[in-house]
Structures are given as structure tokens and as C-alpha cells.
Amino acid sequence: MKISSRAKAILAKVCQETSYITIAAIAKELDVSAKTIVRELPEVETVLKRYGLELDKKTGAGIGVHGNMTACTQVLQLLDESRDEHTYSPLERQTVIISKLLQNQAPVKLFEFASILKVTEGTISNDLDKLEPWFIEHALVLVRKPGLGVYVEGEENDIRKAIVHYIYENIKEDQLLDLVHDNLVENPAVKTASLKETQNYLLDLVDVNVIHKLEKAVRDVETQMKYQLSDNAFVGLIVHLALAVQRLRKSEKIEINKDFLNELQEKKEFSVARKISEKIADLFAIAVPDTEIGYITMHLLGARNRYSSHGASMNVVDNFHLVKLAKSMMRIAQQETGKALLQNEKLLVGLVNHLGPSISRLKMKMDIRNPLLEDMQKHYPELLEISRKCVKDLEHELDLVLPESELAYIAMHLGAAIEDSDQLSKIEHRILIACPTGMGTSRMLASRIQKEYANLKVVDVISALHVNNLYINQVQAEFVVSTVPIPNCMLPVVVVNSLLNEVDKEKINKQIVVLGETILKQAAKMPAPYDFKTHLMQLNEYSRAIVDLLDSFFFAEDKEASTIMELCENIGKLVDRDAAKQKDIMAALLNREEYGGTVIRGNKMILLHCRSAAISHLTFGIIHLNQYEVQTEFETKIEQIKTAIVMLAPQNAHKYSLETIGYISTILLERWGLIELLHEGDQKLIYLELVKIFKEFYQKKYKILLEG
Known part of the structure; x- marks a missing residue:
């Protein structure tokens, strides 16, 4: 039997009561008007009569059920089993009302809302009372005229801001990202099933078919201009553009200060915005005025772009000034916390990169x-609170007041730096990281462990075959974390997935408990004398490895492969012309996969790597694929693969060569924007980023080996 959820709520209330209950009491509990409850009573009576029960109405007392108690119990059981006819909650009603009012400049009659939401006009009027402060907060006026209806008045800029704010307030950014990147590509007419019905009302504010067309248009401009946005900035821009298209269709134009518009037109981003506006004009047959182009420019200026090959004009404040402001904040944070933060380069770079776009916005x-x-x-x-103190100088100098959302971002940067500082004082356990090759997944695993565990020191990352008792005694490790089992090892071996999931962390935690909070006792050793020649030779190995990797770098698009086996076969053909070697490389890649999948979960990426006698030198490549599905290890979840990272090394590769190629997988999940670049970048952009990465790696090694 199909019963509305509100009728079910009333039935449950009256069947559980031993006496009468007033209509007002039920209305208050369900947060609707008394009229709405009265309107549901015929359905309530129909259900009760089927079980030989009667709904008694008594003036001054309310309503109550007359009949057998067993029958009441049967009604309650029916309520558990029956299907619901959806009834909107008060918050859901408010979402629908706001969505309708923001997209309609013409008045909407109360009975129209009452009809959609299945409540009385009195309930709608009560909802509007509650919503009025929200509209005032967004500089809008809620106008209610008897006989005419209700509508919103305000500046076009404020209306658009309110729409965007309400969308983000009620739909998570990852849902919007999913909507833009996945669902619309497959079928622009279908709204994502992961969104609630009321959230889909919000999406009516921005036409999903318009979003689909805009996504392609913006991607085309990105490719032409070599100007790539981060995912969140991309979604934010698409939402803004979709809204602008719909408002322009209704002749609702936005205004902007003329002097400020002239200033925006001098920015490099204005030419990108103009390209986007030209695409929009062609796609939707509408004129896009300069004021709209100005607002698109503002979005580009306030966004973080991915590895643009052009000089960035995005920051209102120059880089030197940003460094000065960031150091001032770090100095105050150090005074407040007592932690050594001023020398933390990672914190300095993080704050500078973050503050530029934020100040612009x-x-x-x-x-x-x-x-x-x-x-x-x-x-x-x-x-x-610490962030609030740190930004006082910045706010004073720039004449700004930072909102809580920005303070929270700064707090996140400071929190990470404080954790880094705390690591210095914690007891460390020495561990080895191992995998079948010692270069790919193990390096990524080492990076994840160092991020997750302040008290674990990774003394080396090696091939599982090279873990022997002599080596263990030399490095004085306490246990091994490996992606594969290591038989006959003298130390405990914790076997984990390279991406370190929650089950893996639990295994490591148990091993730490077994070891206890004690430091491995060692005989005091004299520091080894500085050997310039040895260090120079080591640096030479790193140089040779970097040159090999840059020379061998390849970029390909494989639209045919639909399985890992086919992909591995095609990789063999890409890196060697000899048929026998192609087969050997394919076999080595597939053999590595048998030890455990190398899918980087949640990133649409796979890290295919191996060591083989068929490989003559270090090789690194990127392959863009037609997305195909792979079932990830330890999970039933299906992963869509979009990009393959290929890392190949000779069987007898030197440990320093493996460390060099493995550095890419070490920073893959840590380096901001790198995964997006590998997904979306072309051969030139990826190669330039590779040069940057290895330059940083070489500089670090030079500093450690030759400068101490």
C-alpha cells in the first residue's frame, strides 16, 4: 500500500497514543501548519478503517483512535513495510522555494509552491517568513504582494552571487565535479543519480545541457591558450558561465565599474576571457558584453591555474611582496606556537602559492x-585563532578583512607545518620499504608512510629480492613494509597496498605496538669521513639517470586498448622495435601486476612499471587512454582509467637510477596539480614539468652530497 510519509507520521502518532492528541501538537512536531494535518486526515481514516479502527475527533481534545489494540499494532507494522510517497521536509521546501525565486523575476503565486510541495499556502507563507533573513543577508529583498505572488528584487550581481552561494551551500564540490566531468560527458540530459531531488531543483538554476557545451568550449580555449585551470577552479568557472548564459538569455545584464573594467582589460587573462566569450556567443547565439568578459576575467584572476607555460599576471600583489607577507605570518606563528616554522620552506612556498589568488579574489x-x-x-x-593573529599585518597593509573560510585555509597550512615540526621530537622506528622493482609503487608507498607516520624513518627503498640478513644488519631496520611477501626474512614483514589504505595502516599500527615505544639501541658510531670523490660519483649517477629519462621520455594516445594486457602489449611496441623484446617487456609489466594492482585509486590513473633484461636504459612515458574500467585490488569498486604512467628500468639498474625514476612516484600524490597536468597536459607541458621535477631532485642531491 502506498501511503504519503506525512500520513504515515500522523498514523504512527495516533496509533501509539493511549488518549487524544491535538492537531496543533502534531503540526508542531511535523513542522507544518494545522491545515496541512487536517488535509491528510481523510487518508489516515481510510487506512484505519481497513483494520476496523475509527478516527475519533473530539472538540477541545483533538483526535484519537478507537478500536482493538492488536489492530493498532498491525497498522504500525504496515507503516514499516509500506512504500513512501515523498513528502518534503522544511529544509527541502526552503531549497525548492529559493531555487524557484532566484530563477524567476516574475512573481510566483503561493498556490504554485503549495501544489509542488504538497502543503497548504499557510505552510508556504511560514517558510517564506523563515527565508526572509537569508535574502536580506544576500542584499536581496523578498517582495510579497497579495493576489500577485512573491518575487525577489536586487542587483543582478547580488542575484548571481546568491545563486552560486546557494548551489555550493547545498551541493558538495565533489558532486559538482562529478556532474561536470563524468555524467555530462556520457549523457547531458540525465542528472546525476547521486543528487537528491531537491538538489536537482538547484541545478535547474544552471541548465545541465548548457554546462555540457560550456565544458567543451572552455577545454578548447585552454588547449589553444595553454592556460589550464585546476579542477575546482574549472567547475567554479563553468557554474558562473552557465549562470551568465541563462541570465543573458533573459536580458539580465551585469554592471561593472568602468575604471575597474579598463584595469581588467590590461590583464593577460582578459584575452583568455574574450576567447571564452566568443565561443559562448557562437554556441548560444547571444551577445556577450565587455562587462561579462570582465567578470570571466575576475574568475580567471582568482583561480589557481595548472602549470601555465606563460608568465602569470594573476596576482594583485607581486611575488616578492607575497614572500614578505608569508614570512611575517610564519614569524608570528612561530612566536605563538613555539615551533620552528621560519625555516620551513614547504610552508613558505605553500603560503605564497595560496595567498596570491586569494588576495586577488x-x-x-x-x-x-x-x-x-x-x-x-x-x-x-x-x-x-593562531591564523587570526598571523594575518593582522596582512589585513592592515592590504586594507582587507580575511573571512573565516580563508583563515581556515591558512590554518591548514600552519597545521601541516606544525606536524612536520613535531616529527623531530618523536621516537622513530627504522623501516625498509620493498616492492618487486624498488622503483615505482614502493616509492609512492614511502611517500605515503612518511606523510602518515611521524615516528617511522624510511632508511631505504629497495627491491624485495635484495632484502637479506646482511643488508638488514647494515641499515639496522626494525621491520619491513612491503607490497609483496618476503619469505625467510629475519625481520617482521608487513604486507600492504602501495596506496596505504585503512586496513594497511591498522597492520602497521599493530607492528608499532609490538615493538613498543623504545628506540633501537645501537653502539655509538663515529661519523664517516666526508668522501668528496664518492659523493661526486654518486651525483654523476643521478645526472646520467636524469639524462636517460629526459631523452627516453615518450607521450602517446592509445584509444584502442581496453584491458591492461592490451595496454602492456602496446607499451612494448612503443619502447622497442624488436619483437622478442616487446614480448619480454609486456611479460615483465604483467608479471609486476600479478604481485598487486598498480591503479592509483580515485585518480583515474595506473602506474605501470617493471625491471627487465629487455630494457636497456631508464624510460618514462605518459599514455592518454579512452577511459576503461578496472576492478581495484581489495575492493569491489570499479576504477575508470584515463592515464597510464610508464616507468621502465634495466634488470641490473643501479640503486641511484631507481631512486631517480622513483622520485616521480614519490611526489605524484603530494605535488599540487601534477595529476591534473598528467591527465590534461600535452607532450610539451608534461616534458617541461618533468624537467622541473628532476631539476629540483638534482638540486636536493647536490646540496646533500656536496654542500653538506
């Missing part, structure tokens, strides 16, 4: 959204 009076704000306020209020 604030200067242009654009919102800064932080999906983790609530979590930060709840769990790390002390970090937020």
Missing part, C-alpha cells in the same frame, strides 16, 4: 569557499 570582492571550514571550526579552533 578578496580585492575583487569575490567569495572564498572552503568545504572544510566547519571541520576546522569544530576540531581545530586553536589553529584558527
Whole structure:
């Protein structure tokens, strides 16, 4: 039997009551008007009569059920088993009302809302009372005229801001990302099933078919201009453009200060914005005025772009000034926490990269959204308070007031740096990291472990075949973390997945408990004398490995492969012309896969790597694929693979060569924007980034080996 959820709620209430209950009491509990409850009573009576029960209405007392108690119990059982006819909650009703009002400039009659939401006009009027402060907060006026209806008045800029704010307030950024990147590519007419019905009302504010066309248009401009946005910035821009298209179709134009528009037209981003506007004009047969182009420019200026090959004009404040401001913040944070933060280069770079776009957005009076704000306020209020103190000089100098969302971002940077500082004082356990090759998944695993565990020191990353008792005694490791089992090892071996999931962490935690909180006792050793010649030779090995990798770098698009086997076969053909060697390389790659899948979960990427006698030199490559499905290890989840990273090494490769090629997998998940670049970049962009990565690697090694 199909019963509305509101009728079910009323039935449950009256069947559980031993006496009468007033209509007002039920209405208050369900957060609707008394009229709405009265309207549901005929359905309630129909259900009760089927079980020989009667709904008694008594003036001054309310309503109650007359009949057999057993029958009441049967009704309650029916309620558990029956299907719901959806009834909107108060919050859901408000979502629908706001969505309808923001997209309609013409008045909407109350009975129209009442009909959609299956409540009385009195309930709608009550909902509007509750919503009025929200509209005021967004500089909008809720106008209610008897006989005419209800509508919103305000500046076009404020209306658009309110729409974007409400979308982000009610739909998570990852859902929007999923909507733009996946669902619309497959079928632009179908809204994602992961969204609730009321969330789909919000998406009516931005036509999904328009989003689909815009996605392709912006991607085309990105390719032409070599200007690539991060995923979140891309989604934010698409939402803004979709909204602009719909508003322009209704002749709702946005205004912008003329002097400010002239200033924007001098920016490099304005030419990118103009290209986008030209695409929009062609696609939708609408004129895009300069004011709209100005607003697109503002979005580009306030976004983080991915590895643009051009000089960035995006920051309102120059880089030298940003460094100065960041160091000032670090100095205050160090005074407040007592932690050594001033020398933390990672914190300095992180703050500078973050502050540039953020200050630009604030200067242009654009919102800064932080999906983790609530979590930060709840769990790390002390970090937020430190951030508040750190930004005082910045706010004074730039005449800005930083919102809580921005303070939370700064708090996240400071929190990570404080954790880095704390690691210095914790007890360390010495561990080895091993995998079948010692260069790919093991390097990624080492990076994840160092991030997750402050008290684990990775003394080496090696091939599982090279873990022997003599070597273990030399490095004085306490246990081994490996992606494959290592038989007859004198140390405990914890076998984990290269991406270090929660089950793996539990295994490592148990091993740490077994070891206890004690430091491995060692005989005091004299420091080894500095050997310039040995260090120079080691540096030479790194140089040779880098040159090999840059010379051998390849980029390919494989639209045919639909399985890992086919992909491995094609890799063999790409890197060697000899048929026998092609087969050997394919076999080595597949053999590595048998030890455990190398899919990088959640990133649409696979890291195919191996060592083989068929490989003569270090080789690194990127292959873009038609997405195909792979079932990930330890899970039933299906992973869509979009890009393959290929890392190949000779069977007898030197440990320093393996360390060099393995450095890429070490930073893969840590380096901001790298995964996006590997997915979206062309051969030139990826090669230039590879040069940057190996230059940084070489500089680090030079500093350690020759400068001490």
C-alpha cells in the first residue's frame, strides 16, 4: 500500500497514543501548519478503517483512535513495510522555494509552491517568513504582494552571487565535479543519480545541457591558450558561465565599474576571457558584453591555474611582496606556537602559492569557499585563532578583512607545518620499504608512510629480492613494509597496498605496538669521513639517470586498448622495435601486476612499471587512454582509467637510477596539480614539468652530497 510519509507520521502518532492528541501538537512536531494535518486526515481514516479502527475527533481534545489494540499494532507494522510517497521536509521546501525565486523575476503565486510541495499556502507563507533573513543577508529583498505572488528584487550581481552561494551551500564540490566531468560527458540530459531531488531543483538554476557545451568550449580555449585551470577552479568557472548564459538569455545584464573594467582589460587573462566569450556567443547565439568578459576575467584572476607555460599576471600583489607577507605570518606563528616554522620552506612556498589568488579574489570582492571550514571550526579552533593573529599585518597593509573560510585555509597550512615540526621530537622506528622493482609503487608507498607516520624513518627503498640478513644488519631496520611477501626474512614483514589504505595502516599500527615505544639501541658510531670523490660519483649517477629519462621520455594516445594486457602489449611496441623484446617487456609489466594492482585509486590513473633484461636504459612515458574500467585490488569498486604512467628500468639498474625514476612516484600524490597536468597536459607541458621535477631532485642531491 502506498501511503504519503506525512500520513504515515500522523498514523504512527495516533496509533501509539493511549488518549487524544491535538492537531496543533502534531503540526508542531511535523513542522507544518494545522491545515496541512487536517488535509491528510481523510487518508489516515481510510487506512484505519481497513483494520476496523475509527478516527475519533473530539472538540477541545483533538483526535484519537478507537478500536482493538492488536489492530493498532498491525497498522504500525504496515507503516514499516509500506512504500513512501515523498513528502518534503522544511529544509527541502526552503531549497525548492529559493531555487524557484532566484530563477524567476516574475512573481510566483503561493498556490504554485503549495501544489509542488504538497502543503497548504499557510505552510508556504511560514517558510517564506523563515527565508526572509537569508535574502536580506544576500542584499536581496523578498517582495510579497497579495493576489500577485512573491518575487525577489536586487542587483543582478547580488542575484548571481546568491545563486552560486546557494548551489555550493547545498551541493558538495565533489558532486559538482562529478556532474561536470563524468555524467555530462556520457549523457547531458540525465542528472546525476547521486543528487537528491531537491538538489536537482538547484541545478535547474544552471541548465545541465548548457554546462555540457560550456565544458567543451572552455577545454578548447585552454588547449589553444595553454592556460589550464585546476579542477575546482574549472567547475567554479563553468557554474558562473552557465549562470551568465541563462541570465543573458533573459536580458539580465551585469554592471561593472568602468575604471575597474579598463584595469581588467590590461590583464593577460582578459584575452583568455574574450576567447571564452566568443565561443559562448557562437554556441548560444547571444551577445556577450565587455562587462561579462570582465567578470570571466575576475574568475580567471582568482583561480589557481595548472602549470601555465606563460608568465602569470594573476596576482594583485607581486611575488616578492607575497614572500614578505608569508614570512611575517610564519614569524608570528612561530612566536605563538613555539615551533620552528621560519625555516620551513614547504610552508613558505605553500603560503605564497595560496595567498596570491586569494588576495586577488578578496580585492575583487569575490567569495572564498572552503568545504572544510566547519571541520576546522569544530576540531581545530586553536589553529584558527593562531591564523587570526598571523594575518593582522596582512589585513592592515592590504586594507582587507580575511573571512573565516580563508583563515581556515591558512590554518591548514600552519597545521601541516606544525606536524612536520613535531616529527623531530618523536621516537622513530627504522623501516625498509620493498616492492618487486624498488622503483615505482614502493616509492609512492614511502611517500605515503612518511606523510602518515611521524615516528617511522624510511632508511631505504629497495627491491624485495635484495632484502637479506646482511643488508638488514647494515641499515639496522626494525621491520619491513612491503607490497609483496618476503619469505625467510629475519625481520617482521608487513604486507600492504602501495596506496596505504585503512586496513594497511591498522597492520602497521599493530607492528608499532609490538615493538613498543623504545628506540633501537645501537653502539655509538663515529661519523664517516666526508668522501668528496664518492659523493661526486654518486651525483654523476643521478645526472646520467636524469639524462636517460629526459631523452627516453615518450607521450602517446592509445584509444584502442581496453584491458591492461592490451595496454602492456602496446607499451612494448612503443619502447622497442624488436619483437622478442616487446614480448619480454609486456611479460615483465604483467608479471609486476600479478604481485598487486598498480591503479592509483580515485585518480583515474595506473602506474605501470617493471625491471627487465629487455630494457636497456631508464624510460618514462605518459599514455592518454579512452577511459576503461578496472576492478581495484581489495575492493569491489570499479576504477575508470584515463592515464597510464610508464616507468621502465634495466634488470641490473643501479640503486641511484631507481631512486631517480622513483622520485616521480614519490611526489605524484603530494605535488599540487601534477595529476591534473598528467591527465590534461600535452607532450610539451608534461616534458617541461618533468624537467622541473628532476631539476629540483638534482638540486636536493647536490646540496646533500656536496654542500653538506
